[in-house]
Amino acid sequence: MTAYVNPGLSSLKIDGRRRRRNGRSLRNAAIVFITVLWVLPVLWIMATAFKPPSEAAGLALWFKPTLSNLFASFGVPYLLGSRLLNSILVTAGTLAIAIPVSTAAAYAFSRFRFPGGSAAPLVLLATQFLPPVIIVIPLFVVFRNLGMLDTRLALVIANLSFVVPYATWMIKGFFDGLPVDMEEAAQIDGASRLMALWSVVVPVAVPGIATAAIFSFVVSWNEFFYALVLTRDHAVTLPVALMSARSEQGDAWEIMATMGLFIIAPMLVISRFVQRYFVAGLVSGAVR
Amino acid sequence: MPPARSSGSPSAPAAAEDEALPVKDRYLKYALLAPALLVCAATLFYPLLQSLVYSTQDWNLGRSPAPEGFAGLANYAALLRDPDFLGSAKVTLLFTLPSVTLTIVVAMAMALLLADNGRLQVNARTLLVIPFAMSPALIGISWRFMLNPEFGVVDAVVRRFLPGLSPVPILSDPVLAMAALIAVDVWHWAPYFMLTFIGALAALPRDTVDAAQVDGAGKVRIFFEIMLPQLWPVLTIAILLKTIFSLKMLDQVVTMTAGGPGVATDTLPHMVYTTAFRFYDIGYASAMAWLLAVVMMGLAMLYSRFVMGSSK
Numbered sequence: 009m010t011a012y013v014n015p016g017l018s019s020l021k022i023d024g025r026r027r028r029r030n031g032r033s034l035r036n037a038a039i040v041f042i043t044v045l046w047v048l049p050v051l052w053i054m055a056t057a058f059k060p061p062s063e064a065a066g067l068a069l070w071f072k073p074t075l076s077n078l079f080a081s082f083g084v085p086y087l088l089g090s091r092l093l094n095s096i097l098v099t100a101g102t103l104a105i106a107i108p109v110s111t112a113a114a115y116a117f118s119r120f121r122f123p124g125g126s127a128a129p130l131v132l133l134a135t136q137f138l139p140p141v142i143i144v145i146p147l148f149v150v151f152r153n154l155g156m157l158d159t160r161l162a163l164v165i166a167n168l169s170f171v172v173p174y175a176t177w178m179i180k181g182f183f184d185g186l187p188v189d190m191e192e193a194a195q196i197d198g199a200s201r202l203m204a205l206w207s208v209v210v211p212v213a214v215p216g217i218a219t220a221a222i223f224s225f226v227v228s229w230n231e232f233f234y235a236l237v238l239t240r241d242h243a244v245t246l247p248v249a250l251m252s253a254r255s256e257q258g259d260a261w262e263i264m265a266t267m268g269l270f271i272i273a274p275m276l277v278i279s280r281f282v283q284r285y286f287v288a289g290l291v292s293g294a295v296r
Numbered sequence: 297m298p299p300a301r302s303s304g305s306p307s308a309p310a311a312a313e314d315e316a317l318p319v320k321d322r323y324l325k326y327a328l329l330a331p332a333l334l335v336c337a338a339t340l341f342y343p344l345l346q347s348l349v350y351s352t353q354d355w356n357l358g359r360s361p362a363p364e365g366f367a368g369l370a371n372y373a374a375l376l377r378d379p380d381f382l383g384s385a386k387v388t389l390l391f392t393l394p395s396v397t398l399t400i401v402v403a404m405a406m407a408l409l410l411a412d413n414g415r416l417q418v419n420a421r422t423l424l425v426i427p428f429a430m431s432p433a434l435i436g437i438s439w440r441f442m443l444n445p446e447f448g449v450v451d452a453v454v455r456r457f458l459p460g461l462s463p464v465p466i467l468s469d470p471v472l473a474m475a476a477l478i479a480v481d482v483w484h485w486a487p488y489f490m491l492t493f494i495g496a497l498a499a500l501p502r503d504t505v506d507a508a509q510v511d512g513a514g515k516v517r518i519f520f521e522i523m524l525p526q527l528w529p530v531l532t533i534a535i536l537l538k539t540i541f542s543l544k545m546l547d548q549v550v551t552m553t554a555g556g557p558g559v560a561t562d563t564l565p566h567m568v569y570t571t572a573f574r575f576y577d578i579g580y581a582s583a584m585a586w587l588l589a590v591v592m593m594g595l596a597m598l599y600s601r602f603v604m605g606s607s608k
Contacts, residue, residue, distance in 0.1 A: 035409060038409055039409055039410065039416055039417065040416075042409070042420070042424070043420045043423050043424060046423070046426075046427055046483065046487065047424075047427075049427070049438065049439070049442060049483075050426055052442065052449055053438045053441075056441075064447065105335075106335075108331075109331040109332050109335055110332060112328040112329070112331060112332065113328065113331070113333075115328055116326075116328035116329040117329075119325075120325035122325070122329075127600075130600050130603065131600075132336065134593075134597070134599070134600055135336075135340050135344075137540045137544070137593075137595065138593070138596075139544040139546075139564075139565050139568070139585060139588055139589060139592065140544065140546070140565075141546070141569055141572070141581075142343070142347050142582075142585040142586065142588075142589050143339070143340065143344070143347075144343075145347050145350065145572050145578060145582055146342070146343035146346035146347050147339070148573070149346075149357075165338070165339060166339065168335050168339050169335075169336075169339035169343075172332055172335050172339075173336065173340070201324050202324060205328075226429055229431070230429075230430070230431035230432065230433070232431060232432060232433035232547045232550075232551075233546055233547060233550075233569075236550065237569075237573055246431075247434060250434060250437045250551070251551070253437075259441070259444075259447075261441045261444075264438075264441065265438075265441075268434045268437075268438060271430070271434050272430060272434070275426070275429040275430065276426070279422065279425070279429065
């Protein structure tokens, strides 16, 4: 592994050069193998979406791509269009509430002192380590009593339970890294603290807020369990819709793959940011 | 007074001036926090307390729309004598231990392979995180499809190269179904921990590694005797995190195996889910969820301690 070989040393051992070159091509082969192992299943599912149902089974590598699955998915009984709309509205609603709320809380945690001190945001984060089932049982009862089961609003509220703690934690980490000088200067100029926050801090913090927004987008878009419990028909989102491809007279795998395509597509569009947010996100925020 | 923050960040001076703030600003901090507190109170703290209350009650939602009476600790007592619950706890452990170990080992191996910033490595890293951004439900259902003995691509490959073994009924065999669940979980999480480990490897001081190389130490020895000890803080946190994630893993069980065959992959979160939403036994399910939560709270506290400790 050349990562740990000091380049200055390589000239010392002349006979080591060939061995190193063999080692490198072995290593490259391993890298390619691993990448294929992780990417091929994703490609396989995406390809299945374009296979005629008769060829969805087995090893058919060559097939005549068809759009018939796409049309079938948007029709009855799969209603991909309405599921897609639910996913978009629920994710948008979650972000529209969670990001401003989390930004304000993150700023408060970063700049002011509270009883409970620095532990409070960590406690908020630690609630996310509890099993989601424990939260969803009372939520189910409450929404049932309010007649809100199977509504998009109920899903937005449920999603806030995990998006707000994570987003607050991530944005707070970003605020912590910003110097307070600018705010103080703005305040000396007569701006109130709130004005200073809005006009000085928020513009500088946009990259941090965007990172949290991307993270929140990914987890809300992919959310499955709350939607499984809280929706039945009207508010079903894409990940839960996958289950409907399973139960209708046998398993319609090509429909499942088509729905999967719509779930993956936004992730591929933002995949460039995804790596950055994973590095900057959960663990590094936590490992820091 | 305790220090405002453990990391000694620039917020310390701001906190010190707290008393000097104009009255309006002193209320501002609570105004900023209020919406988030309201959200968390409604969607986290209230449900947590409420499920604790439910766990002490006799309540089947199929029979009655409201709790049917106080049961005290009877639900908990019944759980500890319930062979299904104890079996599910065992299944959870059988899933968690290998999935944590394998994820960490595979992620570390991948990190060592990909730590360089060569073009191949950078491209591979970008591609490897794609499965992680996929919905866990989609991952579960996709693998259920690919592992299907009639239509699946896995069996098609086996049929091509080892025709004697086909068809392999992976998801209908208790041991193989669990192995598949673990393998898919490793597939899901390894790239994420790989990125964490690559970050940690890059932060290692080079001089000790270089000195060992000059002394003629082999790569394997350098890894185990010099790099690994320095990686322990990151590894500890990664192991704790993955243990928590494995204990609460549910989406793939629902979409891939539905707890089956039989109860071979019926982990505790899945058993809570079926008890609450298939049999509507809210009291019993809540007690089960809280027993699991107590274990996870212990792990979460350990985690918080390590995180606070490592940021000092």
